Amino acid sequence: MSHHIIDVKNLKHTYADGTAALRDVSFRITHGESVAIIGANGAGKSTLLMHLNGYLAPTSGEIRIGDFPLTKSTLPEIRRTVGMVFQDPDDQLFMPTVHDDVAFGPFNLGLPGEEVEQRVNEALEQVGAAHLADKPPYHLSGGEKKRVAIATVLSMTPDILVMDEPTSGLDPYARRRLISLLRDFRHTKIFTSHDLDMVMDLCERSIVLHEGKVRADGPTMEIFRDEILLAECRLEKPLSMQGCPVCGRGRCRS
Amino acid sequence: MGIDESFRGLRLLDQLAFGETAVHRLDPRAKVLVTLIYVVTVISFGKYDLSALIPFFIFPAVMISVGKLPAGFVTRKILLLSPFVLMVGIFNPIFDRETLVRIGPIGISGGWISCTSIVVRTMLTLGAALILVGVTGLPAICSALEKMGMPRVLAVQILFLYRYLFVLAEESGRVSKAREMRSFGRRGLGMQTFSSLVGHLLLRTWQRAERVHMAMLARGFNGEFHTRKEFDFGLRDLLFLFGWTALFISLRFWNLSQFLGDLLTGIFS
Numbered sequence: 059m060s061h062h063i064i065d066v067k068n069l070k071h072t073y074a075d076g077t078a079a080l081r082d083v084s085f086r087i088t089h090g091e092s093v094a095i096i097g098a099n100g101a102g103k104s105t106l107l108m109h110l111n112g113y114l115a116p117t118s119g120e121i122r123i124g125d126f127p128l129t130k131s132t133l134p135e136i137r138r139t140v141g142m143v144f145q146d147p148d149d150q151l152f153m154p155t156v157h158d159d160v161a162f163g164p165f166n167l168g169l170p171g172e173e174v175e176q177r178v179n180e181a182l183e184q185v186g187a188a189h190l191a192d193k194p195p196y197h198l199s200g201g202e203k204k205r206v207a208i209a210t211v212l213s214m215t216p217d218i219l220v221m222d223e224p225t226s227g228l229d230p231y232a233r234r235r236l237i238s239l240l241r242d243f244r245h246t247k248i249f250t251s252h253d254l255d256m257v258m259d260l261c262e263r264s265i266v267l268h269e270g271k272v273r274a275d276g277p278t279m280e281i282f283r284d285e286i287l288l289a290e291c292r293l294e295k296p297l298s299m300q301g302c303p304v305c306g307r308g309r310c311r312s
Numbered sequence: 313m314g315i316d317e318s319f320r321g322l323r324l325l326d327q328l329a330f331g332e333t334a335v336h337r338l339d340p341r342a343k344v345l346v347t348l349i350y351v352v353t354v355i356s357f358g359k360y361d362l363s364a365l366i367p368f369f370i371f372p373a374v375m376i377s378v379g380k381l382p383a384g385f386v387t388r389k390i391l392l393l394s395p396f397v398l399m400v401g402i403f404n405p406i407f408d409r410e411t412l413v414r415i416g417p418i419g420i421s422g423g424w425i426s427c428t429s430i431v432v433r434t435m436l437t438l439g440a441a442l443i444l445v446g447v448t449g450l451p452a453i454c455s456a457l458e459k460m461g462m463p464r465v466l467a468v469q470i471l472f473l474y475r476y477l478f479v480l481a482e483e484s485g486r487v488s489k490a491r492e493m494r495s496f497g498r499r500g501l502g503m504q505t506f507s508s509l510v511g512h513l514l515l516r517t518w519q520r521a522e523r524v525h526m527a528m529l530a531r532g533f534n535g536e537f538h539t540r541k542e543f544d545f546g547l548r549d550l551l552f553l554f555g556w557t558a559l560f561i562s563l564r565f566w567n568l569s570q571f572l573g574d575l576l577t578g579i580f581s
Contacts, residue, residue: 108526113526134532148479149520150527152527152528154451154475155451161538162538166533166534167532194475214532
């Protein structure tokens, strides 16, 4: 199925105030891949994500999602294909109840009421939040909000999931649960994160952005072993690859 | 009273709407209409009417007890606003000194009566509005109003306002706490820092609005709002509506207090 493919070619983006956020970004992500986009603050990760569902238009370069180039006329189709989960769930959950929020996307797709109902139930079931359906979003905990935010996207049956900092602000237990939930998804997945241990758990491939350019693109393990590269891009090895702080013994799985 | 505390009140009020009582289960439209009729009736009384207003306390009393609302909480919220109401009526006793009622040797001027009337009426109407929110919830009120002809744009505006009120309240609570912690004594709590603080909140709200809009677009928003239609205006709602309306109208034209008073004085004379 070719509509799971993301093809970015020579993407450049300069903001109106002259900041060049993306200087030259190219990559191709194929069906079923799980890819992390990592980089220091200000490396251009968020700007890149905002291009993937057409919120920002490239200054130059090209983006293809599946069979479509990203243009104004293909936007609705692309926004259904690419499910975008935002970093702050409060930005994403704006309807009076969880149910209404999860139903928001399917209704906008023009689905009939029963189908919407079914999708809402399935999506909430999938993230283990069925019991929250009638609650207003502002009464949920951080972990619950995050899972509901994912459900709001799942209900549109996207082929590609894009998530900005999925584990930020979660306690260790909620983080674990989220990681195992994400591991089970069969979508093409793209994450940005500073949680490099999560990246190691979930992504076989990583793209390192540095000052608006792709600095490295390859298997996650290889990238994390390259200490010079990491230092250059203001990154560090994931904690689980670093030596034990108590006994000093390394436990790098190499 | 800090932002945090008033925010807790708002949260509590919001949670009340999740109650499971007979009043909660009524169609929101019935409740909105009854409250509207109640408010209009109470306001329609003349400026010196006071005794006729007393029987109207029955509506909030019944709603609070059947809806199992915490009476103390509702009363506190109303009392909180009463100083402002008093400001509205406080000049009446000064300008209107004509004696209207005599209780023994004490003459009560029209000004005092109209002032009290204003306070009582405000308490009644405010109470009714609070109770309506408590037994219905703002989102349901909004969709009820929309079904009864309020423009959709307005309904959506109110819903968004309400949703992000909670976020904004938390945010401003954090900001003002941060300011308090770093201002010692009176320094740092002045007007100047306050205005910059509010400015920052405004800018942040703006940025959030942008992100929310982005999230809406990402899920295919095209200007239409769809919601579940689950209202069912049944016999119970009809009875609720007509029962209260009949009571309000008869109490409007027929002074129960005076009747009871006449009855009593008739018996004793």
